[in-house]
Every structure is written in structure tokens, then in C-alpha cells.
Amino acid sequence: SMTSTDLANKPVQLNGTSKDAADKTSKDAAAVPENKANNCDEAQQQEAEFYTDAERYWATVEATEAGMMGGNDSLDEIEISSSRMFLTRAAELAGLRQLNRALDCGSGIGRVTKKLLLPMFATVDMAEVTSHFLAKSREYIGEPDASRVGRQFYCGLQDLTFPAETRYDLVWVQWVIGHLRDAHLVDFLRRAAASLSPCGMIGVKDNVITARDDSEYDFDEQDSSVCRPRRSLLNLFNQAGLIVLLEETQEGFPDALYPVLSFALVPKGRCV
Numbered sequence: 107s108m109t110s111t112d113l114a115n116k117p118v119q120l121n122g123t124s125k126d127a128a129d130k131t132s133k134d135a136a137a138v139p140e141n142k143a144n145n146c147d148e149a150q151q152q153e154a155e156f157y158t159d160a161e162r163y164w165a166t167v168e169a170t171e172a173g174m175m176g177g178n179d180s181l182d183e184i185e186i187s188s189s190r191m192f193l194t195r196a197a198e199l200a201g202l203r204q205l206n207r208a209l210d211c212g213s214g215i216g217r218v219t220k221k222l223l224l225p226m227f228a229t230v231d232m233a234e235v236t237s238h239f240l241a242k243s244r245e246y247i248g249e250p251d252a253s254r255v256g257r258q259f260y261c262g263l264q265d266l267t268f269p270a271e272t273r274y275d276l277v278w279v280q281w282v283i284g285h286l287r288d289a290h291l292v293d294f295l296r297r298a299a300a301s302l303s304p305c306g307m308i309g310v311k312d313n314v315i316t317a318r319d320d321s322e323y324d325f326d327e328q329d330s331s332v333c334r335p336r337r338s339l340l341n342l343f344n345q346a347g348l349i350v351l352l353e354e355t356q357e358g359f360p361d362a363l364y365p366v367l368s369f370a371l372v373p374k375g376r377c378v
Contacts, residue, residue: 196370212282
């Protein structure tokens with residue numbers, strides 16, 4: 107399924123698509139047709155296209171902050187500062203005192219790595235599907251901080267294998283879950299949870315539909331991504347065996363954009 111495109115840095119429908127312009131698409135719009143064999147081939151092809159279309163889109167985006175934020179780079183400062191406050195509060199709730207290693211998923215050139223994660227964590231790994239974003243990252247982040255970037259994984263999140271020996275205090279997933287099919291998102295979150303340190307957590311920050319209480323996803327044809335309703339997201343977190351420790355809405359963004367929500371997630375059954 108689709109490559110988790112560099113989205114860590116891109117407000118999915120921030121990028122030039124207002125929430126009103128996105129096509130509504132029902133996630134179960136495709137009722138099961140009678141010819142299952144053909145249908146199966148067609149479904150696989152659609153899934154492959156969902157991912158390749160996104161990769162193709164991001165390959166054309168410039169490796170700059172404006173590219174990462176779909177032209178909304180004026181929101182960079184307020185976005186980062188609210189994430190910093192959110193993470194600080196979430197770490198307290200999780201009992202996370204040692205901020206050793208974080209993973210920035212859908213990192214792009216490293217806007218979030220540079221401004222949010224490296225100031226807080228000793229080492230930050232990056233995962234990104236768009237090669238020219240990663241190629242620009244060291245120069246963009248700059249020395250000496252770039253030397254504290256650890257591994258760089260060049261792949262979509264649906265294909266990301268977490269290194270067996272690494273324990274993350276934070277897996278940060280920003281503006282990229284819209285590039286994963288539901289089953290791939292749940293599977294990715296389970297793998298991320300298995301990679302956490304004893305007090306580690308997953309942070310998800312993304313565009314979320316909050317106005318309609320239904321199960322329809324908005325599909326953005328431009329970058330081949332979906333925006334999910336809050337209720338659907340909570341259900342997927344639950345399927346992945348996670349509970350929400352903290353939830354917050356980004357303040358100060360223009361009304362024309364989707365609401366942006368942040369979730370701090372930890373595995374069920376952990377004593378917090």
C-alpha cells in the first residue's frame with residue numbers, strides 16, 4: 107500500500123487543498139462486487155496506485171519548508187511551539203524522563219526533526235519515502251545538530267522495519283497517516299509500539315475531520331491521501347492496542363484548513 111510519503115512535514119490538506127475542496131469518499135464505498143477474482147485484482151491495483159500516485163506527487167515537491175507545508179510555512183513557528191508544549195506535557199504523563207532517541211516518520215527534509223525533536227532528544231532517526239527530501243536533510247538541518255541524526259530509513263511507513271535493537275522514547279508521526287491504508291496504519295502502529303522504550307510513546311499529529319460525526323474519509327486526489335474522521339482514528343488506535351494519553355487541537359490555524367489534532371499514544375496495559 108501506499109508509501110508513507112514524506113508527510114511528516116506536510117499538512118496533508120494544508121497543501122493547497124481546502125477541506126471543502128477535497129472529494130468525499132466513503133471508505134466502504136466499494137461494496138463487494140460479484141466477480142471476486144477480478145475485484146481482487148482491481149483492489150490490489152487501486153491500492154498500489156494509492157501509494158505510487160503519492161510518491162509521484164511528492165517527487166515533484168521542492169525540498170523546502172514551503173514544500174513541506176504546502177505553502178503554509180508561515181504557520182511553522184506556531185505549529186512547532188504547540189507541538190513542543192504538547193510533547194512536554196505528554197512526556198510528563200507517560201513518566202518519560204530520558205529523552206534519548208526519537209523517530210520522525212514522514213520526515214521530509216527534517217523540519218520537525220530540526221525544530222522540534224533534535225532540541226529535545228539526543229538522537230533522532232528519520233523515515234521518509236521521497237529520496238530528494240532525505241538528500242537535502244543534512245544541509246537543511248545544519249551542523250552541529252545534523253551529526254545527531256542517527257539512521258535514515260528511505261521507505262514508506264507501510265514498509266518500515268523497526269531495528270530490533272533500537273528502543274524509541276518517541277515515534278513521531280506527523281502529516282503522513284493519510285498516506286496509509288487503514289490496515290497498514292494499524293500494522294505500522296503495532297510495530298511502532300513494539301519498538302518503544304518502557305516509558306516511550308507514539309505521537310500522531312494530523313488533519314482530522316471533526317465537524318461531521320460519520321465514517322466518511324475525504325480523499326485528496328492531488329497527493330493521493332485521505333483525511334479521517336476523529337472517531338475512525340480513535341478506532342484504529344484501539345485496534346492497534348493503544349490508548350490515548352493526551353489529545354490536543356492545534357490552535358491558531360486558519361479556519362479554511364482541516365482541524366489538526368495531536369495524540370499521545372501508549373500501549374494498553376502499561377502502568378502510567
